[in-house]
Amino acid sequence: MTSTAQDTPRKARRSRAPGRGVPLALLAPALIGLAFLLVPLLALVVRAPWRDLPEQLTSPAVWDALRLSLVCATTATALSLVVGVPLAWLLARTDFPGRSLVRALVTLPLVLPPVVGGVALLLALGRNGVVGRWLDEWFGVTLPFTTAGVVLAETFVALPFLVISVEGTLRAADPRFEEAAATLGASRFTAFRRVTLPLIAPGVAAGAVLAWARALGEFGATITFAGNFPGRTQTMPLAVYLALQNDPAAAIALSLVLLAVSVAVLAGLRDRWTRAV
Amino acid sequence: MTTHPAPQGLDAHLVVERGSFRLDITLTAAPGDVVALLGPNGAGKTTALRALAGLAPLTDGRLRLDGRDLARTPPESRPVGVVFQDYLLFPHLTALDNVAFGPRCRGADRSEARTRAAAWLERMGLAAHMGAKPKRLSGGQAQRVALARALATDPRLLLLDEPLAALDARTRLEVRAQLRRHLADFEAVAVLVTHDPLDAMVLADRLVVVEHGRVVQEGAPADIARHPRTEYIAQLVGLNLYRGRADGHTVRLDAGPEVSTTENLSGPAFVAFPPGAVTLYRDRPTGSSARNLWRCEVAGLESHGDQIRVELTGELPLAADLTAVAVAELGLHTGAPVWAAVKATQTHAYPA
Numbered sequence: 347m348t349s350t351a352q353d354t355p356r357k358a359r360r361s362r363a364p365g366r367g368v369p370l371a372l373l374a375p376a377l378i379g380l381a382f383l384l385v386p387l388l389a390l391v392v393r394a395p396w397r398d399l400p401e402q403l404t405s406p407a408v409w410d411a412l413r414l415s416l417v418c419a420t421t422a423t424a425l426s427l428v429v430g431v432p433l434a435w436l437l438a439r440t441d442f443p444g445r446s447l448v449r450a451l452v453t454l455p456l457v458l459p460p461v462v463g464g465v466a467l468l469l470a471l472g473r474n475g476v477v478g479r480w481l482d483e484w485f486g487v488t489l490p491f492t493t494a495g496v497v498l499a500e501t502f503v504a505l506p507f508l509v510i511s512v513e514g515t516l517r518a519a520d521p522r523f524e525e526a527a528a529t530l531g532a533s534r535f536t537a538f539r540r541v542t543l544p545l546i547a548p549g550v551a552a553g554a555v556l557a558w559a560r561a562l563g564e565f566g567a568t569i570t571f572a573g574n575f576p577g578r579t580q581t582m583p584l585a586v587y588l589a590l591q592n593d594p595a596a597a598i599a600l601s602l603v604l605l606a607v608s609v610a611v612l613a614g615l616r617d618r619w620t621r622a623v
Numbered sequence: 624m625t626t627h628p629a630p631q632g633l634d635a636h637l638v639v640e641r642g643s644f645r646l647d648i649t650l651t652a653a654p655g656d657v658v659a660l661l662g663p664n665g666a667g668k669t670t671a672l673r674a675l676a677g678l679a680p681l682t683d684g685r686l687r688l689d690g691r692d693l694a695r696t697p698p699e700s701r702p703v704g705v706v707f708q709d710y711l712l713f714p715h716l717t718a719l720d721n722v723a724f725g726p727r728c729r730g731a732d733r734s735e736a737r738t739r740a741a742a743w744l745e746r747m748g749l750a751a752h753m754g755a756k757p758k759r760l761s762g763g764q765a766q767r768v769a770l771a772r773a774l775a776t777d778p779r780l781l782l783l784d785e786p787l788a789a790l791d792a793r794t795r796l797e798v799r800a801q802l803r804r805h806l807a808d809f810e811a812v813a814v815l816v817t818h819d820p821l822d823a824m825v826l827a828d829r830l831v832v833v834e835h836g837r838v839v840q841e842g843a844p845a846d847i848a849r850h851p852r853t854e855y856i857a858q859l860v861g862l863n864l865y866r867g868r869a870d871g872h873t874v875r876l877d878a879g880p881e882v883s884t885t886e887n888l889s890g891p892a893f894v895a896f897p898p899g900a901v902t903l904y905r906d907r908p909t910g911s912s913a914r915n916l917w918r919c920e921v922a923g924l925e926s927h928g929d930q931i932r933v934e935l936t937g938e939l940p941l942a943a944d945l946t947a948v949a950v951a952e953l954g955l956h957t958g959a960p961v962w963a964a965v966k967a968t969q970t971h972a973y974p975a
Contacts, residue, residue, distance in 0.1 A: 525678050526711040528698040531728035531776060540724070544715040 387605065394602055395595040402599035410577045411585035412603060418493065418581060419561035422500035426508045426557045431550060434512035435538060439521065449513075456506045463502050464570025471498065471571075495572035496579050500561035508557040515549025516542070552615065559611050563604070630690045632656065633780060633812045637674045638683035639667075646670050646836040647684075650814070652829070654689075654779075657806050657813045659827030661820060663855060667836040668816040669708075672782050675814065676705050688779055688812075699728070701780075704773030708785040710765050712757035718744060718768045719753040725776035743771040747805075763794045770805060781806075783815035787822050799825055820859040824848070832856055850973050851895060862895045863941045866975055874972055880939050882965075883914045884972040891975035898932060900969035901943035904962040905953055915965045917941075921955050935963055 395402065402408065436442075437449050455463055471478040471489045481487040489495045523545065527537035543550070565583040572579040574588065582604055589597035632653040639646040646667040652658045660668045673679035675686070677698030686694045693701050704725075712721050722740035723733075731739065744753055747767040757765055766786065773781060786802060787795050803826055806813050817823050823830055824844040831841040832853070840852045851857040857864030867876035869888035875881050882894045908916070919937035926932070930944040933955060943963060945953075955961070 520711075522707065522711055523713060525676075525698070526705070526707060526713070527724070527728075528678070529676050529701075529703060529705040530725035530772065531699050532724070533699055533728075536728060541713055545713075 390598065390601055390605060394598050398595060399599055399602075402596055403603065405596075407576060407585070408596075408600060408603070411580055411582050411600070414493070414496070414577070414580065415562055415582040418496045418500055419504075419558050419564075421497045422504050422561040423508075423554050423558040425497065425501045426505045426561075427550070427554055430505050430508040430553075430557070431512055431543075434509045434516055435542075437509070438513045438516035439524075452509050453506050455503055456510070460503055460564065460566030460568075461570050464499060464567035467495075467499060467502060467567065467571040471495075490571055491573040491575065491579060493572075493578055496568055496581060499567040499571040500564045503564050503567055504557035504561040507560050508553040511553030511556055512546065512550055515546045515553070518549075519545050555611060555615055559608065562607065632689065633675075633814070634685070634687040635675065636684035637671050637686070638681060639670050639674050639679055640682040641670070641679075644670075644836060646674070648831070648833060648836070648838045650675075650831060652812045652814070654811050655809075656829060657809075657815065657827045658829050658831060659823035660814065660816045660831050660833055661823045661859075662818065662833035664818060666833045668818075668833055669784055670836075671833070672705075672784050672814065672816050675780065676703050676782055677701050702776075702778050703780045703782060704776055704778030706766075706769045706773045706781070706783040706786055709789050710757075710769035712760075712765055712768055712772070714757050717754050717756055718749065718760065718764075721757070721768055722772045722775050725772060729776055740771070740775055743775045744768070747771045761794070762790045763798045766790065766798055767801070770802070774805075774809070779811045781809060781811065781813040783813065785817055785819075786815060786826075787817075787819070802826060849895075849971070850893065852893065852975070857895065862897055863901075864893060864895045865939075866891070866893055868892065869972060869974075872967070876939070878939060880917055882970060882972075883967040884970045885967055886972040888972055888974060892972050893975050894970055894972045896965050896970045898942040898944040899930075900965050901941060902964045903933065903943055903945065903949070903953055903955070904964065907962050908964065914967055915970070917963050919961055919963045921957055921959045921961060923957060924950065924955060935961070939963070 433452065437445065437452070468475065468490060470476050471481070473479070473482055473488060473490065478489060481489065489498060519542065523541050524534070524537045527541045528534070532540065562581075563583055564581070565587065568579070568581060569584055569587075574580050574584050576585075580588070582600055586597050586600045586604070589600060633651060635650045637646060637648050637650065644667065648667070648671055650658065650660075650671070660671060662668050670679055674681055677693070677696060681694055684694070686692070688702065693703075712718075713724065716724065719737060719740050722743050723736040726736035726739050727733065741750075741753060744750060747770065749764060749767055749771070752760060752764055752768075755764075757768070760768060766789070770783075770786075783802075787799055790798055799822065806826060815823075815826060817826075827844065829841065830844050830847050832839050832847065832855070834853060834855055840847060840856060847856060848860045851860055851862055851864050854864060865874075865876045865878060865882070867874040867878075867882070869884075869886075869890060869892035871887055871889070872884055873881050874884060874888070874892050874894045876894065884894060917938040919935035919939065919941070921933055922936045922940075923934040924931055925934070927944060929946075931947055931950045933943045933945055933950070935941050935943060941963060945955075953959075953961070
C-alpha cells in the first residue's frame, strides 16, 4: 500500500500526457530547421584541409588578418561601450521629446544592410563627405580605407546591439536604487557610476560580447567604407571572401578559425543565453 | 503642535498633483518631533514622503527646513535621510560600504566615511555584520543598516516609509522597540509613513491622518484614539463612531436614532463607543437600564482576537464584541434579528 502511494505521483508525472507525442507537423519542420543550421557548419569541419591546416594557419597573411580583426573588433567594442552605455542610460532613464524616434533610429543599423551602412559612412565621413570634408580640411584626418575606418564601420553595426542590450538591462534594474543614492547625496552621475553601473555590469558585459561578435564578423560596411587592403583593412571575413576566389583551402581554414572564436564566445555566454529562461 | 511655523524644524505645505490625484497637506514639526503620517493605501502618504525627499516635485506650496527653503533643491542637496520601505540597500556593497556611501557622497574621504559608518553600525548592534552583503542580512538587520545609512549623513529630516512593513510579526515587535529608541535619540525631525496604527502610536509623538490627499485629523496618538473624526480612524482604533447634533445629554445622529450620553453638549458632535460596550439581546429587554436600545440584524461574524466581532445593520450600523459563549447562547447567525444596547456611561461624545 505504501509503495502504491509513492508510485502514484511518479506514474502521474510520467504519463502526464498519455499518448500525446510530438505531432509530426511540428517535428518535421523543426528537424529540417535544425539540420539547416548544423549541416553547413559540419561541412566546414568535414571538408577542412586538416593536413594542410597547420601550414595554412601559420601563414603571415592569416595572422595579419586575425590580429587586425581582433584589434579592430575590440577597439570597436570599447568605442561602443564609451558612447553606447550613456546612450542606453539616456533612453532608459530620461524622458525627452522624440525619445521613441531616437530609439528607432538607434536600432536602424540592426536591420539596415551593412553595405548601405558603408555607403552612408562614406557619404558622411568620406573625403568629400558631410563631416569628412571638414575633418580632412581642418585636421588632415582621412578615415575611409584606413584601419580607423574599419573600427568605425564595425562600431556602426555593433553599437546598436550594445545599446539595445544595455537599455533592456537598465529597464529591468530598479530605478529606485538611484533614488536611494540621490537621498544619500549622490549626483545623478555618481549614482550611475557607483550604483547603477555595478548593478547592470552583467548586462553590459553581455552586450559587449554581442557587439564584439558582431564587429568581428562585420563584412559589408567594412569593405565598402574601408576597402580590402591586407594588413591595413583586410579583416578575417574579408580575407575569407578573397581567399575563396583563388585559394578555397585557405578560405576554409580561415572560416574554421572564425567558427572556433564564435564557439568560444558562445561557451563564455552559455549561462546567459543557452539556458532557457 | 505649534501653529506658527518654527524657525527650526520642518514647515511644509506640500501640493503635488498627478493626474486626477491631488495631495495637499500641511506639515510642521519641531526638532526632536516624531510625526507619523497615517492613512489608508493610496491616501498620498508615500507621495508626501517623496515630495519631502525631493523625489517628487512640488506642484505648489512650500518646504522649509530649519528656515532654509528646500522646495527647489534637488534630492542630493537636501539634508534629508530616507529609510525606504524595502530598504533599497545597494546589493553590490557590504553593510559598511552601504552606510559609508552617504558620507562619501557628502565629501568625506574613504577612511573617514568608513570610520563613521562603522560607528553607526556599532551603535545599531551590527558590528559583527559590517562585511556582509545585504542579501546575507536578516530583515531586522537590513532595517537597521538602512536606518544607519540614512542617519550617517546627519540629516535634519529623517523620513521612514513603512519602516516595519517588510518584517515578519516576531521581528517586527523587536525592531519596533529598537526603532523607537533610535528615534527618541534622534535630535532632528523624523517623519514616518505607515498604515499600521500600532506602529504610528508606538513610534510617533504626533499623528497626522491623511485620507484622499488631505489631512483629516492630527494630534497626539491618545487624543486621536479617543476622539476619532473619521470612519477610517474609528475603525483603526476599534470604535463605533457617529456624527450628529447634540442637545444636552442627547445626540441626534445623522443616521437617525438618538444616543444618550453623559456629556452635556450642544451643536455638531461625535459619539463614540467601543464594540465591547455593546450588549446584544434576542428579545427586547425589559429590565435593562440601558437607554440606548436599537433593533438590528446580524450582518456578519468574524473572530477578533479571543472575541467574536458581530457586524450589525439596521436602525444603527455598529460593531459589537462578544465572547464565543455569548454568541452560542444567543444563537447568532447572519440575518438573525437582535436588540443592541449601550449604556450612556459607556459612550463618549465630543464636539465635531
